[in-house]
Amino acid sequence: MVGANPATIQLSTLSxxxxxxxxxxxxxxxxxxxxxxxxxxxxxxxxxxxxxPMICRVGACRVGICIxxxxxxxxxxxxxx
Numbered sequence: 001m002v003g004a005n006p007a008t009i010q011l012s013t014l015s016x017x018x019x020x021x022x023x024x025x026x027x028x029x030x031x032x033x034x035x036x037x038x039x040x041x042x043x044x045x046x047x048x049x050x051x052x053p054m055i056c057r058v059g060a061c062r063v064g065i066c067i068x069x070x071x072x073x074x075x076x077x078x079x080x081x
Contacts, residue, residue: 007076008023008024008074008076009074009075009076009077010070010071010072010073010074010075011045011047011054011056011065011070011071011073011074011075012054012070012071012073014047014050014075014077015047015050016047016048016049016050017046018046018047018077019044019045019046019047019077019078020044020045020075020076020077021042021043021044021045021075022039022040022041022042022043022044022045022073022074022075023041023074023075023076024041024073024074025039025040025072025073025074026072026073027072028069028072030069031072034065034073037058037061037063038058038061038063039056039058039063039065039073043058043059044058045057045058045075048062051067052066053065053066053067054066054067054070
């Protein structure tokens, strides 16, 4: 987890209903695209569907993210924030 805070976890590890705040987006080639669609540092999200793809509520939108890309997003849950 290069660049991630030790108190964060990968988005891909969250289960349905989990809420978290994005802390870091890795250097994956799609990182800029995630930011363009609203999944950026500081943004709160809720996991609606775990699996591949993972569906998250980000603001008023639902975003589908492949599990590989979700593993590049590091979040803090209310338990670890």
